[in-house]
Amino acid sequence: MSFLKHSIRENVQQLLREIPPGIKVVAAAKAQPVEALREALDAGITVVGENYVQETLMHKAGVARAAEWHCIGYLQKNKIKKAVEIFDAIQTIGTFELAGEVNKRCASLQRVMPVFIEVNSGREPQKSGVLPEKAEELIRSIAALPHLEVRGLMTMGPAVRNPEEIRPYFKEARAVFEHVKALNIAGIQMRELSMGMSDSYRVAIEEGATMIRIGTKVFG
Numbered sequence: 001m002s003f004l005k006h007s008i009r010e011n012v013q014q015l016l017r018e019i020p021p022g023i024k025v026v027a028a029a030k031a032q033p034v035e036a037l038r039e040a041l042d043a044g045i046t047v048v049g050e051n052y053v054q055e056t057l058m059h060k061a062g063v064a065r066a067a068e069w070h071c072i073g074y075l076q077k078n079k080i081k082k083a084v085e086i087f088d089a090i091q092t093i094g095t096f097e098l099a100g101e102v103n104k105r106c107a108s109l110q111r112v113m114p115v116f117i118e119v120n121s122g123r124e125p126q127k128s129g130v131l132p133e134k135a136e137e138l139i140r141s142i143a144a145l146p147h148l149e150v151r152g153l154m155t156m157g158p159a160v161r162n163p164e165e166i167r168p169y170f171k172e173a174r175a176v177f178e179h180v181k182a183l184n185i186a187g188i189q190m191r192e193l194s195m196g197m198s199d200s201y202r203v204a205i206e207e208g209a210t211m212i213r214i215g216t217k218v219f220g
């Protein structure tokens with residue numbers, strides 16, 4: 001434990017200095033008071049990652065600065081209607097059923113939702129996301145949904161002790177990303193690869209992440 005508690009501003013500035021230009025930082029804001037989120041946005045964060053619809057409403061109400069709001073948590077079916085009203089992107093689309101529900105709700109709002117396909121790179125039964133070998137098929141079927149716009153992939157990877165141990169999972173997510181990108185499926189963009197958290201973002205960036213999702217390293 002360090003005796004020095006760095007401020008959120010310092011944390012954000014240090015992170016933004018450290019990472020290569022063009023990599024987006026999503027501030028993972030679960031369980032944070034709105035003041036902390038405001039501080040992060042004042043320091044240069046532009047994308048907020050949220051796990052819960054209720055908490056997102058509270059955060060949005062308390063923040064004046066413009067930001068992009070991404071759903072990075074598991075989306076329950078009974079929360080989809082609200083979610084499509086409040087999010088700018090949903091990073092956790094792992095089944096066609098969920099995609100279809102989001103599409104339907106977006107249709108009634110006459111909007112198109114940017115989405116990321118969540119890949120279960122660790123093949124963990126308890127985790128959501130499509131298996132790597134099923135991703136292409138899922139993406140091809142989602143391409144037919146007019147109210148969803150696939151922007152890329154997201155992966156969590158398994159919890160590991162040493163960040164180096166997560167590298168193979170990030171490599172696999174990258175391989176799926178490159179594979180689907182090369183298919184040039186009409187209506188599908190493979191621009192964003194969202195992977196890496198506070199302990200693993202350096203490895204993730206080495207393996208091709210374009211977007212990292214950071215909680216602890218921003219908020220302490």
Ligand SMILES: *Cc1c(COP(=O)(O)O)cnc(C)c1O
Pocket residue numbers: 028030051072073156197198199213214215216217
């Ligand atoms: C909490 C969370 C993060 C950030 O985790 P840290 O280890 O605190 O950086 C990233 N992604 C998702 C989906 C999360 O729920």
